[in-house]
Ligand code: FES
């Protein structure tokens with residue numbers, strides 16, 4: 001199962017700002033795709049491989065919304081149709097490239113990797129806080145040489161933070177917190193409540209709780225296939241949560257291949273929104289933790305598994321694995337249902 005992907009779903013392909021140079025070439029679910037902004041502002045996505053002799057279209061030349069292949073000059077429009085074969089009167093029917101539906105929302109590019117006629121905009125998760133002026137946001141991207149589900153496990157099992165991120169995102173209260181898992185039709189929620197407890201250094205200091213206890217709430221929501229949204233709130237002990245300081249973190253993971261991933265993260269906070277030095281500290285703290293603390297561990301994990309299926313290795317299951325195991329099982333079921341009977 002580990003090499004199968006859910007196909008009829010949206011995956012994050014990139015941040016909108018990655019298209020600033022006009023185009024973005026990225027491999028998703030083993031497929032090379034070229035994204036580019038059309039003259040009307042919408043984003044087009046084409047298979048990044050010319051159907052003639054398979055040269056990547058990213059090497060070609062743009063003529064408005066038309067791409068000219070670098071090798072023999074076949075031209076394709078944004079729908080993938082061949083509109084010019086320079087030295088032939090007839091354009092062969094097979095001369096077309098696959099195009100993918102794209103939705104740009106919340107500063108992100110979402111691409112539909114399944115049957116085009118089933119693309120459903122309503123299935124893009126709602127990350128409205130990313131567009132809300134009441135929030136200050138920061139974001140980043142990391143390429144990882146590990147399977148995307150190892151990254152999903154990582155975010156769902158926060159008992160690792162105490163070991164990997166002791167200076168920033170980790171603390172004992174979080175490692176020990178019991179998780180309540182609630183399954184919904186289109187998501188899985190994991191809730192942790194930590195009363196009167198010392199919280200992680202960066203989380204606490206940014207909210208004025210350095211070295212003093214807070215009532216803390218951490219609610220993680222998984223949307224299929226691999227979107228994780230985490231709401232963190234710290235309040236004065238004994239006061240209502242609604243008076244606390246809240247932020248949302250996004251961890252959006254897209255498989256590049258079976259053993260590599262694209263990791264898009266963001267943080268949106270609803271407190272001290274004008275504090276630019278805090279924004280920088282959060283940006284640097286997160287980027288450092290994910291790039292230099294999580295990434296090497298996940299890549300070592302991938303290498304150590306040596307291509308074997310996750311379940312076939314019979315991983316030891318701890319109480320803290322419950323959320324990740326529920327999510328993996330749920331996704332496995334969705335993939336199996338999509339594939340239909342063998
Ligand atoms: S390889 Fe693209 S036109 Fe020949």
Ligand SMILES: [Fe+2]
Nearest residue numbers: 154164165294
């Ligand atoms: Fe981590």
